[in-house]
Amino acid sequence: MLDINHILVVLDQSDTEQPGLDRALWLARLLNADITLLTNAWDTYGDHSSQLTGETRDGIRAALTSRAEQWLSSFTESDDRNGLRLATEVHWQKHLHDAAIESMRNNDFDLVIKSTHKHGILDRIFSHTDWNLMRHCPAPVLMVKSAAPWRHSRILASIDATSADRGHQLINDNILSFAEHLADHFSTDLHIANAYPLVALAFSMVPEVTAPDNIQEFVTEQHQEATQQWADKFNVHKDHIHIAEGDTDEVISDIAHRIEADLVVVGTVGREGLSGVLIGNTAEALVDKVHCDVLVIKPLDGVRPDIE
Incomplete structure (x- = not known):
């Protein structure tokens, strides 16, 4: 608990x-x-x-x-x-x-x-x-x-659904554990969001490599399936699952605005050095983009996830 x-x-x-x-x-x-x-x-x-x-x-x-x-x-x-x-x-x-x-x-x-x-x-x-x-x-x-008070009764949890990295899986579990706890306590709707990359853009940067047929459809289906698995684990209603292509901070801020989220729950791995300054973490970018509160979670924040 x-x-x-x-x-x-x-x-x-x-x-x-x-x-x-x-x-x-x-x-x-x-x-x-x-x-x-x-x-x-x-x-x-x-x-x-x-x-x-x-x-x-x-x-x-x-x-x-x-x-x-x-x-x-x-x-x-x-x-x-x-x-x-x-x-x-x-x-x-x-x-x-x-x-x-x-x-x-x-x-x-x-x-x-x-x-x-x-x-x-x-x-x-x-x-x-x-x-x-x-x-x-x-x-x-x-x-x-x-x-301003939370008045729309919606919490949006942003995850990286397909990452096999243990740190990101820990963050996903912590994000959803916190979001689920708050949603249960305040009797609010829990939404889950996942952004995935536009593959065509990546391949356009290396024109000497030809993108496989239907690669974007494959990536989309992969993210849909992975997000659904996380949603099933935390009993998120099908209508509250949001998946879209694009940069994570842009996608999540757009979804938060569209559903009128009161709170966005997001993870950070605390990127350091110059890359952290120039690229920035998704959590940090979201704080500037959304109009609601942002709860920032790290891999070891407070819960014991079911990740081995």
Whole structure:
């Protein structure tokens, strides 16, 4: 059984709105979960490498930490939060994602939630908080786009149905396990989506090689059969299976828009280095393309899949 009992909400002090907090409060009430609100405090003059005297340095650090604690406390004092189990944490870290990961080392959080917004290439190059959380956080990460409630009762699980790679199979199982659990708990419809490549495009890039007859039909049937197997395992209704050709991020965002999904559940293997910056993971691309929340799952996130 997959349970969400402990939620970590990562709050950026530079954000003027906090839709991630609104979503966390809503989930906590429905799931009877506790919430920890986290932010960071840091300044070069208060850091251990500062050239200032120890007393001055410690004073700066204490003042900045206290200011951050007061900021977090402002979110816990509202009357509509009575009855919720709320805690706060301020970590002395230069980067917010490092503060979150530091907290994860000492606490058993089932879900991490953060507000997000559209990103550009420079955000990726300069190690944006959102990208690092999606890649490195040792728990599922819910990226919240809007404080608007989930009102269409549809969850879309995006998988790579035909991959024989064990890592992708683990991700598929985790994606669908989380999506099924949320769909059952909230009595929503679970949809499953799979994108497959346009083979003709691949062969057009190597004109000296002739594509076999009916190769596209073969690829399509292969993905249909594989997706159906995953759908059968998680009792996804036939009418809720979506298969289309094209780039995964484009296909999934189009399907999410068409069915008015409240949440897209997607996996990531956390591609590193320059390829991760320029190519990007599907999960990261989807966060920018869809208008709903995105739940990012990694191979070892929280469930015990039936993959050997």
